[in-house]
Every structure is written in C-alpha cells, then in structure tokens.
Amino acid sequence: MHAVEVHQVAKRFGATQAVADVSFAVERGEIFGLLGPNGAGKTTTIRLMLDIFRPDRGTVSILGGPMTEEKKERIGYMPEERGLYQNIPLERCLLYLGTLKGLPRAETRQRLAGLLERFDLAAHRGKKVKELSKGMQQKAQIISTILHQPELLIIDEPFASLDPINARAVKDLMRQLRAQGTTILMSTHQMHQVEELCDRIVLIDHGRNVLYGPLDQIQRQYTGRKVRVRLRGDPPPLAGVQQTAGGNGMLELNLAEGTEPQQVLQQLVRHQAIVEHFEIAVPTLDEIFIRAVGEHPDAV
C-alpha cells in the first residue's frame, strides 16, 4: 500500500488552472521529491493531498484512503510559507501545535524538551517567537512538524533559511526518520539536496507530470548525451558532436541526436588520438530539470 496516491487530480481557481493533471504515488518509507518550477502547481498539489483543498477532478488517497481527522494526526506538514505565533513564547507555541495533533500535553512537553535540546533551542524556549532569528524559527518550525512523530512528513522547501550546518542537521534528521520508517515527501528547488536525499521524484510543470520515477532511472534516461574527454593534444574533428566545452584540459562533448558515446570513442581511436580520460557524463538533476521543463514549454 502506498503512503500517498495522487491520481489525475485537477484544480482550478477562477481563470487559473493551478493543477491540470498530476499523478504519482509515494512508497512507504521513502523520501520522495515533488519538483517543479515556480507556479508549476506543487503547493496546490500538496494542499490537495492534505484535503485543505478539494480537487475538481481526480482522487487522492493518503495513508490508505481519503483524509480523515484521525489521519491528520499521523501527518506532519511544513508549508512553504513558514508561520508560528509571533507574540507568544516558543515553548507555548510548539505545545499548542503539538496538542492540535492529538498528543497529550505531558507527552508533548516531554518530546519537545528533547527536540529543543537537539536543535539548540532549549535556552530560547521562554522567548517570544518574534525574538528568534529566522534560522531559529525555521528550526522551531521543523520541530513543530515532527513533534508528534508522524508517519508521513510533507515538507515544502525544508532547507530555506538554514546555514550549511543546520541544513546538514536537517538532512541527517530526514535520513534518520526514513530509517525509522517515516515516509517523507519533500518539495524543493535545491536539486543537489534532492540528488542527495530522494529515492524517487515527480517533476511537474504547468500543472502536469513531466518526469516521474526513481531518481537513478531518470538520470540514466538523460545519460548518454554528454561525454567528458581528456586528450593529449588537440581533438580531431568528430562527427555527431554538437558542441564542445571544457576547462582544465577536460572536454565536454554534447552529442547530437542519434550519436552514441561508443561512436565518439571509435572516432577518437580512428584518429589515433591519445585518450587519457573518457567518461559518459551523468547529468545533474539541475540539467535534467532545465531540459525536461524546456521540452514541455506548453505542458497545459
């Protein structure tokens, strides 16, 4: 059973088609990336998943069926627009948000003490939220999201406002939660974080699926269009190579449609070039993102 199943959902606000046709499923215990450019429909999709909005069309199944009040207590959600009560002490704010997740007050207090220690906020528990730095508020937001030990964690831009040390701490936390069986759906623009953490992704644009599947499989799909070569001497003329770029003696060859890396290697050998390094370049997710979105400019 999937933790989340989104099937052909659509949502329109007035004249704006926020989501046109999005489908994906999130496996239990994985870190899943929901990616897309600004305005692609990511936040609306998340709100549809959480039953904050009702879809005009399509279905959402979460933790085995439609959203219920009981299920809300098994889900942790950190929206892109961070928000905490600014004029009350941090501890009271987090206790209240924990209570709304159905936790008994004493248990909330106990768990909160541990998390405040872990995120170096214990000394600030009595301060009003507005007195905390942006990074501290971000950490407090993460605490409020995981305080009730959710089965499913939905996080929009988890690394925004975090310095490298805290970003690492959050990454470690996400890995730890995954190891404990928590399913995590993460929406972010930071592709290197996705490459580091996610098992599978869906890329949406203009409210529709563009890419969907395991990250390594998607990377393989886009592999083979570029090779990295270091030669002793000048490169010979090569057929089927559209563009070359390089630096530090390394050439990056972008292959034309229909040209395989092996054909390039054969040409180099035929020209008796001295090849010191030959590598089929795996594209970064950034490159995949740009190419995939570029290939679907009018996805709607």
Added chain:
Amino acid sequence: MKKTLAVMVNEIRTSLGRKAFVILSLGLPLLVGLIVLVVILLRRDTATTAPSETGPEVPETTGYVDPAGLIQVIPSDVPDGWLISYPDEATAQSALEAGEIRGYYVVPAGYLQSGELSYVQLDFDFISGNRLDHDPMGWVLLVNLFGGDEAAATDAWRPMDVNWQQATAPGAAGQDASDQGWIAELLPNLMAFLLYMAIILPASTLVSTVTDEKKNRVMEILLSSVSPGQLIGGKILALGLLGLLQIALWVAVLWVVAHLGGQALAIPPGFSIPTSLLVWCLVYSLLGYAMYGSQMAGLGALAPDVKDTSGPIMIVLSPLILVYMFLVIIVSRPESALPVALSLFPLTSPVAMMARMTATDVPLWQPLLAAALQLATAIVIVRAVARLFHAQALLSGQPFSLKTYGRALLGRS
C-alpha cells in the same frame, strides 16, 4: 470536539494575554468595583454616629450665638457638649480660633421673620465643606419652635413614616426612578453599556484573532491539523465565554453597589436588580454576540489583515452605534415608537431592549419577540458566514472590501 476545546483554551489564553482586551473587558469592571468598594468603606469609616430615629446625625462640637433668644432647650438626642452656647459673637469667635469648636451659628434677632441664620468657620474645608450637615442645627431650631415638644417636632421633621416594601418589578427597583435616586436613573445606561461591551469587545477580538493567524501564516499549519469549523468554533466559544465572564464581573459590581452601597452611595432602601433582568441580560448578550461575533469572524476569514477591516467593522457595528445615539430617548421615553422599534429590530434590540427594560415596565411579549427575532437573525447570519470558513478563503491574500464581504455572504464569490 477535543480539538475545538484545544483551540478554545488557546484562544482564551491568547485573549487574556492581550492588554487591551484585559483592560477593557476585565480590568474595567474590576476597577469600577474596587472604586465602589473603597468609596463604601471610606464613607462608612467617616460616619460619626448611627442615624437617629428622630433627627439627623450629629456632627462634632459646634457653637451658637442666639440674639433671637429662640433656643431654650437642647433636644434629648443631641449629645451633651455638642452644641455650646456663647453670649456673643466675639466669644464664639475666640473659641473658634482656639480650636474649641469647628464653627458657630448666629441666630439673628429677626430669624423668625427671615428664617435666615449664618454659620461661621475659619477656613473652607475642601474635603468636608461641601458635605457640612446643617440638619442637626435645624433639628434644634425645630424642637424649640415647637416649644420643646420633641414628639411634635419629630412629626414635623418626618411627616411620613414610609414603610419600604419590595413590589414586583415596574422597572429595575420596583419604584419610580425618581424615588430610587441616581442608581435607578443611571441603571438603563449602565445596562446598555454592559450589553454594548459584552457584544462588541469579544466580537472585535474575534476579527483580530483570525487575521493574526493569517498574518503570522499559521493558518495553513492549523488547517493541516484541524478543520475550519473546529478552528472557528473554538474561537467563537472562547470569546463567548470571555464575554460571559465580563458580564459576570459587571453584574458582581452592580451587586456590590446594590447590596453594599446602601447609605454610603445613597442607594435607597429596598433597591435591587431583579433576577429576571439579569437573565434577559445574559440571553441578549449571547444572542447579540452570536449575531455580531459571527459577522466579525466572517470579516476575519476574508480580510488578509486586521487593518483592512476597520471600515467594514464600523458598518457592521453601526446598528449598535445607532442605539447609543438614541439612548437618551430610549431611557427618557421608553414607551414611544422609536425606542419600541429599536428594541424589536434584531440588530439593535439587544442593547435597546435592555435599556428599555431597565427604564420601564416592558410587556413580556416584547422581550420574548425581540429574543425570537434575534435568534432567527443569528441563525441566518451564522449560516451565511459559515460559507466563508473554507480553506480557500482563509488562505487567500486577496484584497478585501465590504463589497467582497457582502458578495461572499450572499454566496456570490
């Protein structure tokens, strides 16, 4: 229900953390109550003697000079040494300057013709000067005018021996306002004020609690834990309870005034606030809060910021403001057409009917009809406003106007 209660508890704590709310809703009645108590205690302490059965209270030592030769006897209830006779003004003046007496009366030779006498004291006492009680000297003169017959003088002093009895409620105290002194005259205004505060304060606070959560961007997190109904329900309950607490405090203050004020506050004997009036006060405050609080919550649901709501709030509250403008007429002529109309029209009736019921004897059908109309109106408004409490409205940052609100209430947006 558990989450609604959690929201309610948090809302109560948050509201009690708002200085303006605490000062206006809880601090004000407590302060008024404290002042009343202090006044009562001070006045009790400064009273010198228990009230006499026949004549007035007797102040400290006073002298008199009687060229008219009128004062032949000192009434038996005047304590020895209180009134000292002096042969002439010079002697009395010396005694005054020596501090032996607080002042002296001069009963001139033509007193019987003019009825005028004078009182001499050293300095005007700003504390006691206004309250100087000349009745004891009047009592002395009266007894002597009756040739020393204290019984006849007593009859003349108090020609009627009124036996106070509590009648069934025409108005608040069972008697005409003129018989009840300042308290009965002020009570309609007090009750109107109480209702006004009990409706407006919690209702206005409701707007800011909803818009604050939008402004702080907590709304989306809350909506992932609770439904819009649970969220708004908890808030409405919390502020309704605080409104009731506010009324309870004001009623306690009125109770203190009515039961402990007594002579110190010139409260006539037998004055009381009928329980039925307090019950109506409770009913109207709840119905008024239902009508206005739900509208305020609706404003909060649509407005991105509390600043955007000030104009629409004034318009929504204008019926209550209208009642205040006509309060003088409502209290002075409670049976005339306008006060009756205002006390039956649902949006004005909570305050107007309470003011009328305190000022006069209102036929029972009128408060019953007013309550029924308020209930019907509250149901219509709550149903219309409930449509606004959906996630899309609560998460929207769209500009807000009264037109937007009106269209949303009518289900056109």
